[in-house]
Amino acid sequence: MSTVQKVLLAAALAGSMATAGSAAGTREHAGIETSKPLSNAEIYKLYGKNSWIWKAGAGYFAVKARSFTAWSRENGAVSYGIGRWFITTPGKLCFNADWHAKNGMAAATTCFSHRKMGGLIYQKREPDGKWYIFRNAPSQTTDVIAKLRHGDYVSSRLRRIEAIVGQDK
Numbered sequence: 001m002s003t004v005q006k007v008l009l010a011a012a013l014a015g016s017m018a019t020a021g022s023a024a025g026t027r028e029h030a031g032i033e034t035s036k037p038l039s040n041a042e043i044y045k046l047y048g049k050n051s052w053i054w055k056a057g058a059g060y061f062a063v064k065a066r067s068f069t070a071w072s073r074e075n076g077a078v079s080y081g082i083g084r085w086f087i088t089t090p091g092k093l094c095f096n097a098d099w100h101a102k103n104g105m106a107a108a109t110t111c112f113s114h115r116k117m118g119g120l121i122y123q124k125r126e127p128d129g130k131w132y133i134f135r136n137a138p139s140q141t142t143d144v145i146a147k148l149r150h151g152d153y154v155s156s157r158l159r160r161i162e163a164i165v166g167q168d169k
Contacts, residue, residue: 032131035117037091043114046145047085047093051153059095060154061085068095069154071161077101080161081108091115092126100165121145 038046047061057072059081070081083097094111111126119137123144124130135145 032115032117032122035115035122037089038114038116038121039090040087043087043091043093046114046148050148050150053147053149053153058153058157060152061095062152068097069158070097071154071158072099078161078164080158080165083107094126100162102165 048063049061051058051060054072056074057070059068059070061068066084066086068081068083068085072079072081079099079101081097081099083095085093085095088094088111091114092111093114094109096107096109098105098107112129113124113126114134115122115131120133121135122131123134124132133143135143139145
């Protein structure tokens with residue numbers, strides 16, 4: 001796999017995660033940069049043992065060994081990722097995964113920052129994403145946080161996608 005192909009694969013996969021919040025709006029939020037980041041415990045509680053359901057896939061944040069597994073069907077191309085998730089600083093969640101597709105493998109690290117202001121929680125993709133509402137106060141069914149579901153919504157489909165990706169190699 002060429003370097004260009006690896007970069008395109010990683011960008012496409014990470015792009016599917018970034019669009020998870022784009023529907024929530026990207027308008028500027030006054031004062032968000034000076035608001036309080038979520039604590040490490042709050043990030044852990046939000047993501048641990050939960051699956052993040054994306055437009056064309058899902059990622060699971062296991063507590064055991066902080067493993068991260070994901071699958072994607074972005075633009076009809078199947079791929080899967082296996083790696084780890086971690087909290088780097090208060091309010092910042094990252095996951096690093098080796099993404100596998102029929103045309104090869106590429107490693108990618110993706111990070112999201114989280115801040116709270118009153119009862120609102122904001123999120124943005126690092127390093128240059130825009131802040132959007134992750135959870136309103138009170139929560140609404142259209143909030144991005146509603147895409148986090150308790151349990152593993154990845155493993156059953158991951159095994160099928162591993163088999164598909166492994167074919168023709």
